[in-house]
Amino acid sequence: MNRQIHIKQQIFRIVFVIAILLFVASCKSAKSIVASGKASDKLSAKQVIKQHQKSDADFKTLQGKVKIEITQNQKEQGSTFNLRIEKDKVIWLSAKLGLARMMITPEKVRFYNKLDNEYFDGDYKLLSDFVGVDLDFNKVQNILLGQAIFDLKGEPHTVSVNENSYALQPKDQNALLELFYLINPSHFKMDSLQLFQQLKKRILQVDYKSYQEVKKQILPKDIRIIAVEDSEEVAITMEFKSITLNEDIRFPFNIPTGYKEIVIK
Template sequence: MNYFKFLVLTIAGIILVSCSAAKKTTGNLNSKIKTEKLIDLHKKSEANFTTLATRVQVNYDDGSSSQSMTISLRMEKDKAIWVSASILGITMAKMYITPQHVSYYETIGKTYFDGDFSLLSDWLAVDVDFNMVQNILLGNSVFNVDEYQYTTSFSESNYILTPKNNNGLLQHLFLINPDNFKMASQQIMQPKEQRILKVDYLSYQPAGNYVFPKEIRIDALEINNQTKIALDFRQIDLNARISFPFKIPNGYDEITVD
């Protein structure tokens, strides 16, 4: 059995076990909570800010190579995400994302990408857009929960939201943290393409009047590929004046995504 099939069966098992044990709760879980109330509490947990700036320790492993570095992350909510990776003050790579566009370049191989979200979708093994990327970074649900009907069940430590109709081309499962009603885990599957994106939130940290992810673990899987990304966020600064300097250098080769 390959790893992809194993993980699919594991996630399916989580759903079946949690549904069969829906009345068994521990810790801060409320066994009487209604699904509508749980969704409302998650929506209210979304941070209201204009800009965000932080540094993030990143560990990346795609099975054939691994890297570890600290990046600068800046965000203007709903408008832009900017990432810069530097070593000893030398820029190694930059990325600038807007709702319509993704631009990226790296200095070692002197390559760049300037186009749609196909590059990020290829990296994460699931079709993504700006809102999904932003919500992953903020611990919010990647999909609009008002567009689905859910049932609530329980794991030992989290609420589980499962769509009543989860048989489409893009399936998902949400685990919600009972302490702050942010995401504990998001699992997205594209069965036809045999793709899975699993995002686990290991811890959160306060900033202003809200909480933001502190540690995120991302597993992106396809049939023969697995990418692991670990993110550790440092102190988060909200609503500071920030800029997004980005210009693709001359003489770089363009990356194409099949």
């Protein structure tokens, strides 16, 4: 296999696993959220931003399972993963039988794959280059919680009503990167995150299909991600199950000896 093509495939694998990590949801006793609110054109951008920031989920730890289906190059595959999170510190994901495992912290992105005997141990540059956004741990965590990835108070925004969502966007859009948030009027979490880079032919769209309440915290339930770069497209759907909050959890991670390092140049 051509080395460049192989590296490209590994990038998509890593991005796929990261995408799995980006979302948190249900538990057995979780209650589905009925979005009955109606968006009002009387709310200002500052008011929408304030309510959105209030909606940020508050928990110490999370663990559970997530069923993932991924479609790439007209091929579909799915599996169930174990997910563990310590808020602001660690996001950990493990496939069945530990065949693949990922752990990200504010400092590092680490991943190994027993099927290919390969591993990645590096910073966020790989992910940032792929999606065209300067990512860090906080941005990843905000996405998984249904929160805006940039500081909404850092610059002025405009708001309008779009199909019963609050369409929030920077007042001065960057010519190289267009950013849109659709905010739900019932609980003020995101309905959708949309990033467009026309010159580089990149699109990242995250649609939050539904939410639910877990121990009084409103969290995403069903997610769909579409990532496009040139003619490459990956579509991911997720169903979250058996999530529990604030229990003692561990994050075992040890790259097996003899594995080949994935180097992205």
